[in-house]
Amino acid sequence: MGRARTIARRSFLIGSAAILGGIAFGAYKLEQEPENPLRPGKGETTLNPYLLIDGQGITIITPRAEMGQGNQTTLAALVAEELDLAWGSFRIMHGPPAAAYANSTLLTAGLPVKDYEERSSIQQMFEGILKKVPTLLALQATGGSSAMPDAFVKMRLVGAAARQVLMAAAARKWNVPVGTLSTRDGVVHEPGGRRASYVELAPLAVDIEPPANPPLKPASQWRYLGKSVPRLDQVAKVTGTAAYGIDTRLDGMLYATIRINPRLGGEMLSFDASEAEKMPGVRKIVDLGNGVGVIATNTWLAFQAVQAIQVEWGAAPYPPETDAIMARIEQAFEEAPNSSLRNDGDTEAAFSAPAPDDVVEAEYRAPFLAHTTMEPMNATALYTRDSMRVWVGNQSPVINRDKAAEAVGLPSKAVELITPFLGGGFGRRSEYDFTRYAALMAKAMPGTPVKTTWRREEDITHDYYRPAAIARFRAVMGKDGPVALEGKIAAPSVTRQSSLRLAGFAPPGPDRGLVEGAFDQPYGIADYRVDGHFANLDIPIGFWRSVGNSYNGFFHESFMDEMAHARGLDPVKMRLRLMKGVHEPSRLVLEKVATMAGWTGKTPEGIGRGVAFTYSFGAPTAEIIEVRDGPDGIRITRAWAATDVGVALDPRNIRAQIMSGIIYGLSAAVMGEITFSDGMVEQENFPDYDALRMNNAPRIDVEVLENKTRISGIGEPGTPPSMPALANALFDLTGKRARNLPLNAMFDFA
Amino acid sequence: MELTINGKKHRIDVPPDMPLLWVLRDELGLVGTKFGCGVAACGACTVHVGGQAVRSCVTPVGEIKAPVTTIEGIGTPDRLAVIQQAWIDHQVAQCGYCQSGQIMQAAALLAENPSPTNLEIDAAMQGNLCRCGTYPRIRAAIHDAARRLRGG
Numbered sequence: 001m002g003r004a005r006t007i008a009r010r011s012f013l014i015g016s017a018a019i020l021g022g023i024a025f026g027a028y029k030l031e032q033e034p035e036n037p038l039r040p041g042k043g044e045t046t047l048n049p050y051l052l053i054d055g056q057g058i059t060i061i062t063p064r065a066e067m068g069q070g071n072q073t074t075l076a077a078l079v080a081e082e083l084d085l086a087w088g089s090f091r092i093m094h095g096p097p098a099a100a101y102a103n104s105t106l107l108t109a110g111l112p113v114k115d116y117e118e119r120s121s122i123q124q125m126f127e128g129i130l131k132k133v134p135t136l137l138a139l140q141a142t143g144g145s146s147a148m149p150d151a152f153v154k155m156r157l158v159g160a161a162a163r164q165v166l167m168a169a170a171a172r173k174w175n176v177p178v179g180t181l182s183t184r185d186g187v188v189h190e191p192g193g194r195r196a197s198y199v200e201l202a203p204l205a206v207d208i209e210p211p212a213n214p215p216l217k218p219a220s221q222w223r224y225l226g227k228s229v230p231r232l233d234q235v236a237k238v239t240g241t242a243a244y245g246i247d248t249r250l251d252g253m254l255y256a257t258i259r260i261n262p263r264l265g266g267e268m269l270s271f272d273a274s275e276a277e278k279m280p281g282v283r284k285i286v287d288l289g290n291g292v293g294v295i296a297t298n299t300w301l302a303f304q305a306v307q308a309i310q311v312e313w314g315a316a317p318y319p320p321e322t323d324a325i326m327a328r329i330e331q332a333f334e335e336a337p338n339s340s341l342r343n344d345g346d347t348e349a350a351f352s353a354p355a356p357d358d359v360v361e362a363e364y365r366a367p368f369l370a371h372t373t374m375e376p377m378n379a380t381a382l383y384t385r386d387s388m389r390v391w392v393g394n395q396s397p398v399i400n401r402d403k404a405a406e407a408v409g410l411p412s413k414a415v416e417l418i419t420p421f422l423g424g425g426f427g428r429r430s431e432y433d434f435t436r437y438a439a440l441m442a443k444a445m446p447g448t449p450v451k452t453t454w455r456r457e458e459d460i461t462h463d464y465y466r467p468a469a470i471a472r473f474r475a476v477m478g479k480d481g482p483v484a485l486e487g488k489i490a491a492p493s494v495t496r497q498s499s500l501r502l503a504g505f506a507p508p509g510p511d512r513g514l515v516e517g518a519f520d521q522p523y524g525i526a527d528y529r530v531d532g533h534f535a536n537l538d539i540p541i542g543f544w545r546s547v548g549n550s551y552n553g554f555f556h557e558s559f560m561d562e563m564a565h566a567r568g569l570d571p572v573k574m575r576l577r578l579m580k581g582v583h584e585p586s587r588l589v590l591e592k593v594a595t596m597a598g599w600t601g602k603t604p605e606g607i608g609r610g611v612a613f614t615y616s617f618g619a620p621t622a623e624i625i626e627v628r629d630g631p632d633g634i635r636i637t638r639a640w641a642a643t644d645v646g647v648a649l650d651p652r653n654i655r656a657q658i659m660s661g662i663i664y665g666l667s668a669a670v671m672g673e674i675t676f677s678d679g680m681v682e683q684e685n686f687p688d689y690d691a692l693r694m695n696n697a698p699r700i701d702v703e704v705l706e707n708k709t710r711i712s713g714i715g716e717p718g719t720p721p722s723m724p725a726l727a728n729a730l731f732d733l734t735g736k737r738a739r740n741l742p743l744n745a746m747f748d749f750a
Numbered sequence: 751m752e753l754t755i756n757g758k759k760h761r762i763d764v765p766p767d768m769p770l771l772w773v774l775r776d777e778l779g780l781v782g783t784k785f786g787c788g789v790a791a792c793g794a795c796t797v798h799v800g801g802q803a804v805r806s807c808v809t810p811v812g813e814i815k816a817p818v819t820t821i822e823g824i825g826t827p828d829r830l831a832v833i834q835q836a837w838i839d840h841q842v843a844q845c846g847y848c849q850s851g852q853i854m855q856a857a858a859l860l861a862e863n864p865s866p867t868n869l870e871i872d873a874a875m876q877g878n879l880c881r882c883g884t885y886p887r888i889r890a891a892i893h894d895a896a897r898r899l900r901g902g
Contacts, residue, residue: 068845068882230841237846238834240782240821244847247781255776300772303788374786374794374847374881423784423847424881456787652841660844663883686791686879694885695872
């Protein structure tokens with residue numbers, strides 16, 4: 001169904017090679033417009049990949065995972081604004097995995113450039129090319145705070161073009177010039193008083209060619225954008241009716257769980273399931289190669305049975321103890337750097353013979369971290385030998401579908417994947433392991449739907465962790481701040497490991513992710529160098545909210561504080577001076593947060609305050625944290641944040657995301673740590689991998705500025721500065737400098 | 751055995767040591783109550799038994815002697831409870847996965863204490879984890895719901 005449409009094609013010929021973190025592309029022919037993946041049924045019409053109209057009304061496809069960031073509401077608002085719909089008069093749907101929903105800004109974030117700088121013409125050309133590649137690779141993904149930069153123009157154009165098409169259909173129906181028509185809340189009006197709803201016009205509009213570049217409303221005429229609109233998911237989420245992946249229910253469904261080698265990546269040598277097989281309600285034991293699964297009549301039985309299986313596990317492919325793992329990371333400093341993405345001036349000369357009193361040096365360490373989404377990993381699959389349907393909360397539907405298909409030996413087109421709400425993502429659900437295992441479990445029972453739910457213990461001990469990292473910083477200090485600054489960062493590469501796992505190739509060349517948050521900060525220092533060193537380590541690591549910024553923000557901004565204190569400088573003023581003339585919007589957020597908090601640089605006895613700033617994902621974000629000493633320990637009492645997203649599409653939601661990022665970051669800074677013993681992760685559940693609760697989370701005030709020209713996303717930028725701001729506040733309170741996370745190793749928190 | 755859930759009697763045939771959570775979710779299809787940890791450490795599975803907030807993931811179904819209320823029994827999309835409306839007005843939920851448990855815990859608090867202070871709210875709610883960090887809005891919504899329930 002649908003209609004044949006002219007597919008405009010454009011060819012891009014890249015002379016020799018384009019470099020994206022080292023990926024070399026040859027010559028590719030890129031489709032301008034991929035196929036509309038919507039397959040309308042009887043009585044349904046689709047005008048483009050984002051709109052489905054039937055007798056019931058209008059459905060907007062919001063093809064990014066809703067994992068809490070509110071993006072589906074804002075994505076729908078982009079379309080509703082231009083299409084001219086009444087708020088709440090439409091439904092939203094995630095939609096199927098498809099190239100049409102590729103995230104065109106995902107790869108541009110990997111450009112090894114300082115985002116705050118204006119792009120040169122050659123960088124703009126590369127950026128233009130990189131925006132086409134995700135469509136070619138069908139990179140439909142939610143991550144990198146990229147949903148809004150990707151959709152801001154695209155989805156408004158979709159709404160505007162559909163509105164024009166519907167008006168043209170009305171003009172034809174009434175035989176009047178289209179210029180005389182207007183719209184309001186999903187209805188086309190004609191001056192004579194005739195009116196027709198979009199629902200009734202849609203079937204008449206399918207053969208009308210949409211305009212390529214319809215005019216967009218100026219911001220001054222926006223009804224929904226730039227305003228705080230009610231989120232579309234709130235009623236479902238307070239009544240227990242929001243469907244998460246784990247809530248999938250199908251006729252005749254059975255319930256499963258898995259137990260994979262806790263020495264991550266190790267083999268299963270043997271297992272004895274004779275006890276488990278005898279347990280009532282157990283239907284099947286499944287050999288997964290590197291682990292076992294149990295299918296039973298309910299989840300609780302499956303949980304018990306899987307733990308009753310005796311297994312002999314093989315060794316881990318990495319050093320079995322945390323100390324040896326950290327030593328392996330430290331060894332990376334001995335090797336030549338993978339990147340020197342900042343190399344201003346001549347640090348070698350600057351450090352050749354500095355006055356010893358002018359030198360400040362420090363080494364920092366950050367641990368492995370788990371994501372701990374509230375909804376444990378799970379997926380449901382129905383395998384029928386020639387097809388499969390999968391229900392799974394995930395951040396990368398095309399990859400999840402393809403990997404599930406591959407696991408059970410079906411072509412991708414035989415697999416349908418449905419993405420319900422995600423009970424948290426934070427990067428964990430960009431992986432596909434949970435979908436692959438669920439597909440294998442379902443394959444063991446063809447024709448029967450099987451829901452595979454992980455125990456929380458399995459979830460925490462089989463994560464793709466935020467990598468541990470070590471940083472060595474040194475500076476030569478002048479009167480007002482650093483005149484030379486050098487940072488070396490060693491960590492295993494998330495980019496390399498995840499690219500191999502998700503895309504099948506590892507990009508050579510400089511890895512931006514390893515050093516982001518350290519090399520790309522808007523400080524003007526004459527001699528300024530940041531090197532990244534690859535640590536060779538086979539521990540599964542992945543994207544964790546703000547990725548490299550999550551540790552580099554802590555390293556860089558802790559060191560900024562150390563430099564300021566070494567010279568008796570105010571850490572706000574020193575940074576403001578370094579930002580001057582480099583990036584004004586960054587300077588303005590720092591100035592703003594200082595005003596919000598009434599920063600004086602002085603605090604009374606018993607109170608400490610710390611400041612930090614990180615430019616990440618296009619959003620410069622400054623935070624101040626306040627701590628107070630009390631009879632039951634140190635409390636984090638207040639947090640202030642100022643950020644700049646360029647265009648604030650939904651200010652209330654943006655503030656909520658910054659608060660969320662701060663609490664996520666502070667949780668990790670205070671108590672987050674994954675350690676290894678005998679090759680196994682030692683933390684198993686919330687009692688030993690906890691997070692801030694209501695009683696120890698601070699009051700948070702957020703201001704959103706719009707001085708930047710480019711729009712940026714906001715799911716991640718709140719996280720990086722929270723950790724150093726806390727460590728800096730603790731230094732102000734106690735005079736003790738924490739260079740290792742988590743901070744509860746050194747301080748007693750209430 | 752027989753259980754009264756949200757005012758309705760259910761006959762169920764499960765082992766008495768099966769946790770209430772899995773009876774609700776897998777046997778009865780009441781999936782509004784969530785699995786988070788299985789060890790009473792996150793509060794996502796909170797329901798009321800005889801009006802008291804309990805962690806259903808560690809409550810053996812055989813020990814239940816009073817009526818059970820789940821999030822589905824508090825209010826529905828068409829007939830929202832006051833506390834659910836307060837949650838919506840404050841736009842509390844992000845991923846939303848913990849919110850059934852948060853609302854059940856807060857409802858039990860308000861039934862017992864119609865005007866809780868911040869400290870009392872913190873004490874009652876600290877067993878309920880939220881990884882999205884919605885705590886400031888949860889607290890505001892509880893105060894707001896308390897005010898409305900008092901008729902203020």
